[in-house]
Amino acid sequence: MIATIVSALFPPFALIFSGYLFSRVHNNPANIETVLANFSFKVAVPALLFISSWEASLPESIEWSFYGAFYGPLLFVFLITLLLGRLGLWGKVLKGPACASLAMQASYSNITIIGIPVVLHLLGNGALVPLMLIIVVYDIVLFLMGTVVAELDNANRRSLLMVLSSLLLSLVKRPVTAALIAGLGLNLFDVTLPGPLGDSIHLLGQAGIPTALLVLGMKSLGMGSIDAKWRLVLVMGLKLILFPLLVGYMAFSVFDLPYLQAATLVVAASMPIGISALIFSASYGVMEREASAVIVMSNLCFLGTFGFVVLFLELIH
Numbered sequence: 001m002i003a004t005i006v007s008a009l010f011p012p013f014a015l016i017f018s019g020y021l022f023s024r025v026h027n028n029p030a031n032i033e034t035v036l037a038n039f040s041f042k043v044a045v046p047a048l049l050f051i052s053s054w055e056a057s058l059p060e061s062i063e064w065s066f067y068g069a070f071y072g073p074l075l076f077v078f079l080i081t082l083l084l085g086r087l088g089l090w091g092k093v094l095k096g097p098a099c100a101s102l103a104m105q106a107s108y109s110n111i112t113i114i115g116i117p118v119v120l121h122l123l124g125n126g127a128l129v130p131l132m133l134i135i136v137v138y139d140i141v142l143f144l145m146g147t148v149v150a151e152l153d154n155a156n157r158r159s160l161l162m163v164l165s166s167l168l169l170s171l172v173k174r175p176v177t178a179a180l181i182a183g184l185g186l187n188l189f190d191v192t193l194p195g196p197l198g199d200s201i202h203l204l205g206q207a208g209i210p211t212a213l214l215v216l217g218m219k220s221l222g223m224g225s226i227d228a229k230w231r232l233v234l235v236m237g238l239k240l241i242l243f244p245l246l247v248g249y250m251a252f253s254v255f256d257l258p259y260l261q262a263a264t265l266v267v268a269a270s271m272p273i274g275i276s277a278l279i280f281s282a283s284y285g286v287m288e289r290e291a292s293a294v295i296v297m298s299n300l301c302f303l304g305t306f307g308f309v310v311l312f313l314e315l316i317h
Contacts, residue, residue, distance in 0.1 A: 019217025040211035046179035048205035053183030056136040073246030097284035100149040110274035219292035244270035272302040
């Protein structure tokens with residue numbers, strides 16, 4: 001199992017380290033980081049999300065107990081993080097995009113790059129179906145939740161119609177959420193794209209994760225300047241400990257799901273923080289260094305916390 005986790009972590013960490021080294025040795029990395037970040041977060045990653053939501057095999061019917069066991073705890077952790085931000089318990093009162101960024105960090109699992117190989121090795125090929133049921137709507141749910149929270153603070157003293165129109169405009173004008181909505185719309189209406197256009201977007205999307213990981217490594221150069229490092233520890237505690245614990249309780253005790261489904265949800269919830277937390281922060285230009293740091297640190301801490309998840313699943317099975 002350790003070998004599987006290390007093999008899953010090695011490729012993304014190699015790119016992160018490459019970006020870090022590049023920033024260390026290059027004379028003026030800031031300009032290059034800005035250009036690469038703009039390309040990744042505004043072009044390549046949206047293309048990837050568009051293709052993913054367009055080609056996703058959406059479930060024909062909603063299994064409320066299955067989704068409730070995962071998204072119920074996710075919503076709870078998301079809201080708890082927001083509440084702590086509102087009360088100033090993160091060191092200062094956080095609002096809007098900054099608060100939404102922390103909530104994304106505390107609830108966004110790296111289900112694809114790390115999760116898929118780990119789940120398949122631990123639970124077998126049968127776990128791929130329930131995992132994909134989570135993956136196909138994961139980005140849509142998290143990015144929409146984050147965007148709603150980020151934009152609501154700008155809605156003070158305005159009519160409901162103005163608030164809704166402002167929120168809709170924000171969803172449409174931001175490349176990440178616009179790509180998700182567009183891809184989902186084409187998916188729901190079974191629209192196909194001309195071959196060359198679809199192939200071009202596919203090719204562009206393939207650059208999304210590698211460039212985002214390089215940017216993550218570049219931004220990690222500024223970890224030492226982050227204030228309130230204890231905040232990173234609390235975010236990791238919410239993500240790596242509280243989130244999987246709640247999912248395990250809901251899946252096994254409250255909804256009594258079949259073992260394979262419940263175990264898949266627990267493993268998915270226990271994954272380290274995903275790169276999309278940084279993508280969201282970058283889309284609003286807030287807490288980018290902090291998001292980069294907590295993503296790297298959570299992936300390292302995951303090597304220790306995941307052992308307890310494996311032990312729990314073996315005991316309950």
